[in-house]
Amino acid sequence: MTDSEFDEILHDCLILASAKEFEAIPIVEPEFTRSEARQIEKMLADPWKFALRYREPWVHKLQRWALAAVLLLFLCGYTMLLVPQVRVWAVNILTDWHEEYVEYSFTYKGTKGEVVLPEIEVTYVPQGYELEDYQNPFGFSANFDYVNADNQILAIYAVIASDNLNMYADNEHRINKDVVLDNALEDRFLEATENGWPNDLTWTSPDGKIIFSIVGHLPKEEMLKIANGIICK
Amino acid sequence: MLALLLTQLETEEDKKLFRQIYKTHYKLIYSIALKYLSSKDMAKDVFQEVFIAIVKNFDLLKSLSEEKIKAWICLVTKNKSLNINKKEAHSVPTESGWFEERPGALGELANYIFLVDEINNLPEMYRNVLQWHYIWGFSEKDIAKQLNITPENARQRVSRARKKLKERLEKK
Numbered sequence: 001m002t003d004s005e006f007d008e009i010l011h012d013c014l015i016l017a018s019a020k021e022f023e024a025i026p027i028v029e030p031e032f033t034r035s036e037a038r039q040i041e042k043m044l045a046d047p048w049k050f051a052l053r054y055r056e057p058w059v060h061k062l063q064r065w066a067l068a069a070v071l072l073l074f075l076c077g078y079t080m081l082l083v084p085q086v087r088v089w090a091v092n093i094l095t096d097w098h099e100e101y102v103e104y105s106f107t108y109k110g111t112k113g114e115v116v117l118p119e120i121e122v123t124y125v126p127q128g129y130e131l132e133d134y135q136n137p138f139g140f141s142a143n144f145d146y147v148n149a150d151n152q153i154l155a156i157y158a159v160i161a162s163d164n165l166n167m168y169a170d171n172e173h174r175i176n177k178d179v180v181l182d183n184a185l186e187d188r189f190l191e192a193t194e195n196g197w198p199n200d201l202t203w204t205s206p207d208g209k210i211i212f213s214i215v216g217h218l219p220k221e222e223m224l225k226i227a228n229g230i231i232c233k
Numbered sequence: 234m235l236a237l238l239l240t241q242l243e244t245e246e247d248k249k250l251f252r253q254i255y256k257t258h259y260k261l262i263y264s265i266a267l268k269y270l271s272s273k274d275m276a277k278d279v280f281q282e283v284f285i286a287i288v289k290n291f292d293l294l295k296s297l298s299e300e301k302i303k304a305w306i307c308l309v310t311k312n313k314s315l316n317i318n319k320k321e322a323h324s325v326p327t328e329s330g331w332f333e334e335r336p337g338a339l340g341e342l343a344n345y346i347f348l349v350d351e352i353n354n355l356p357e358m359y360r361n362v363l364q365w366h367y368i369w370g371f372s373e374k375d376i377a378k379q380l381n382i383t384p385e386n387a388r389q390r391v392s393r394a395r396k397k398l399k400e401r402l403e404k405k
Contacts, residue, residue: 006399009345011367017352018311018364019304022265030263030280031273044252 115160115209117142122156124229126222129154146216153198154216156226161204161211173197179220182228189220201227250295254287254302261303262310269314279313286313308368315361351401359394366391 032040080087120142125131129146132153136142141159148154174190174197181187187203201223202213212230214223259280266279286309287294294302352360365371365379376387 001402006402007367009348009402010363010395010398013345013348013352014364014367015301015304015308016346017349017360018308018368019300020349021311021353021360022261022268022307025261025264025268027260028264028267029260030277032277036277044255047248047251 115162117158117160117210119233120144120158121231121233122226122229123231124226125154126218126226152217154218154226155214156230157213157215158230159211161209174200177220179224181224184227189223191220199223203227205232247291247295251288251291254294254306255284258303258306262306265307265310266314269311270317275317276314279310279317282313282317283310308364312369345402347405348398348402351398355394355397359390359397362387362390363394 080090117136117139122144125146126148128148130148131144132147133145134143140162141157144156146154146156173194174192177189177191179187179189179201181201181203183206184203185206185208187201190200190202192199198215198217199220200213200215201220202211204211210232212227214226216223218226262283263276263280266276266283267273270276270279283306287306290305294305297305352363355363362376362380365376366373371379373384373387373391376391377384380387382390
């Protein structure tokens with residue numbers, strides 16, 4: 001027998017010997033805690049599922065994402081501070097987004113107490129809507145809430161555009177559509193783009209001193225009809 | 234780590250084999266670890282490390298007979314247990330060449346099976362150096378490092394143990 005033949009046999013015998021070496025070893029049942037035993041049970045039931053669930057603790061994931069977010073913010077901020085072109089680009093993007101998707105504001109820079117809200121009369125509401133609530137707090141604004149049989153609310157609101165009053169219209173779920181309203185200085189119609197969101201028509205009186213708003217689940221034509229039917233006495 | 238590696242077990246056959254290996258050997262793994270380590274917690278660490286090694290080498294284990302799977306597990310557990318306290322731990326080979334099935338190997342081995350007992354009758358010092366050298370592929374320098382002896386001493390131990398076994402074989 002050559003040396004290399006002997007080494008091959010020795011190699012295989014050593015492997016088998018390593019199993020035999022522990023044949024007489026006293027077998028001890030591992031003492032797992034209840035939670036360890038539960039984890040092992042889960043691991044054996046479905047190793048793949050267990051792996052997906054336990055491969056990384058959520059705290060570690062959270063730490064990693066938080067660190068990434070901080071680094072990203074730092075990098076963005078640093079770039080914005082140092083590169084004027086990036087700053088201009090960011091401001092332009094922000095301005096566009098702000099104007100198109102976040103808010104419209106109506107500001108009347110008059111004198112406090114100059115305008116008194118006149119008596120408002122709603123001469124038209126679609127069939128089925130009943131007045132549920134009317135409020136006129138301090139004579140500054142007027143709220144008309146109508147409700148139909150499906151519990152859909154039609155809200156009509158009028159307010160004096162006093163000093164620096166901003167009125168915000170949520171148009172994140174609505175899109176701006178052109179409308180022409182009789183006797184309005186400015187008008188905006190926001191049509192809902194998602195189910196469940198109402199349309200919103202907002203306009204100012206011809207002198208710009210009163211802001212009106214109608215919010216409801218109604219088509220544009222109906223809302224315009226309501227708007228045209230509102231009379232300031 | 235183990236959980237991450239378990240994602241490799243995608244097929245039903247793999248999962249079944251993994252379950253089978255676990256159920257058959259988990260007590261043995263723990264018992265071997267406990268033989269070399271005084272603490273139950275350390276034995277549990279080895280227990281987990283061995284299962285990591287099992288999943289890492291799953292393709293190799295799939296190709297082995299039950300007898301060799303057991304041998305592989307015993308070797309890995311012993312190795313991990315011996316090295317758990319050492320800073321420079323042995324790395325379990327991921328290359329599988331040293332343990333692959335050779336066609337007809339067991340047939341040939343039947344004639345030399347007495348060697349298995351002879352190996353186990355060797356003093357542990359000799360048995361360990363032979364395993365490290367012939368199974369793990371450690372060089373004399375590596376063995377010397379493990380035993381804190383000179384490479385020349387390590388070479389002598391391997392050579393003496395080998396010679397002893399060859400003499401037994403020739404006597405037969």
